[in-house]
Amino acid sequence: MNDAIPPPDIPDLPDLEPGWVWLAGAGPGDPGLLTVLALHGLRRADVVVHDALVDERVLGLVRPGTVLEFAGKRGGRPSAKQRDISRRLIELARAGRRVLRLKGGDPFVFGRGGEEALALARAGVSFRVVPGITAAVGGLAYAGLPLTHRDANSAVTLVTGHASSGEVPDGLDWRAIANGAPVVVLYMAIKHLARIADLLRDAGRADDTPVAVISEAATPRQRMLRATLATVADAVVTEAMTPPALVAIGPIVELEGALGWLGVRPAAAGDGLDQRRAG
Numbered sequence: 183m184n185d186a187i188p189p190p191d192i193p194d195l196p197d198l199e200p201g202w203v204w205l206a207g208a209g210p211g212d213p214g215l216l217t218v219l220a221l222h223g224l225r226r227a228d229v230v231v232h233d234a235l236v237d238e239r240v241l242g243l244v245r246p247g248t249v250l251e252f253a254g255k256r257g258g259r260p261s262a263k264q265r266d267i268s269r270r271l272i273e274l275a276r277a278g279r280r281v282l283r284l285k286g287g288d289p290f291v292f293g294r295g296g297e298e299a300l301a302l303a304r305a306g307v308s309f310r311v312v313p314g315i316t317a318a319v320g321g322l323a324y325a326g327l328p329l330t331h332r333d334a335n336s337a338v339t340l341v342t343g344h345a346s347s348g349e350v351p352d353g354l355d356w357r358a359i360a361n362g363a364p365v366v367v368l369y370m371a372i373k374h375l376a377r378i379a380d381l382l383r384d385a386g387r388a389d390d391t392p393v394a395v396i397s398e399a400a401t402p403r404q405r406m407l408r409a410t411l412a413t414v415a416d417a418v419v420t421e422a423m424t425p426p427a428l429v430a431i432g433p434i435v436e437l438e439g440a441l442g443w444l445g446v447r448p449a450a451a452g453d454g455l456d457q458r459r460a461g
Contacts, residue, residue, distance in 0.1 A: 321428050
């Protein structure tokens with residue numbers, strides 16, 4: 183017998199009106215990590231313009247007749263140009279469509295949501311920002327890694343692993359990054375991980391600093407390896423870790439052995455989890 187109580191209607195949700203664009207985050211993978219407001223937008227939109235990192239299960243939640251437009255950007259592959267994506271959002275809004283611009287994670291955390299919001303504002307298009315759970319929070323949590331822990335770190339640094347040029351970002355103070363917060367989390371860093379690890383070691387981080395790499399976090403395909411700053415670049419190649427991936431550096435990595443909750447769930451719920459350790 184199922185005694186579950188059906189969820190109540192959520193009052194006072196804003197309407198996604200014709201001519202508006204909602205810049206929304208879908209979270210790092212699991213559809214259960216959508217916010218109520220993002221789900222509401224999915225079910226009201228005429229057009230969903232989505233990134234490559236939005237899980238197919240999330241896209242399956244749209245109402246019948248909704249148009250799905252792919253506008254993904256993936257490193258090393260043919261991708262839509264940012265100016266064309268922004269132009270398309272403006273075009274759709276001016277045509278009176280209800281537009282949901284859906285991004286993996288959070289639109290304002292390495293998601294170029296700020297660029298799109300500025301373009302919409304300059305064009306006089308009404309928009310709303312719908313925050314999402316960023317990968318550094320949700321993805322690490324699904325890997326059993328708390329972003330902060332008072333016995334491990336009271337600060338954290340988030341760094342993108344590549345600039346708009348596709349290279350390691352210029353102008354970063356790697357000594358400050360290496361010696362500032364105990365925990366550093368890298369987004370989109372697989373391609374340049376060897377270089378970034380060397381930069382952090384040259385700036386003072388110890389060779390044996392623990393590192394975790396989580397591929398396709400919070401999805402059924404999630405994989406993780408543990409290594410050290412000195413060994414992680416080789417380990418990623420050996421284990422064929424592929425993007426999208428997060429890299430966590432610092433003492434929180436050592437907590438995974440006790441907090442890896444996903445790996446102890448029933449098989450059907452945790453299907454696909456593969457956690458590995460290297461070096």
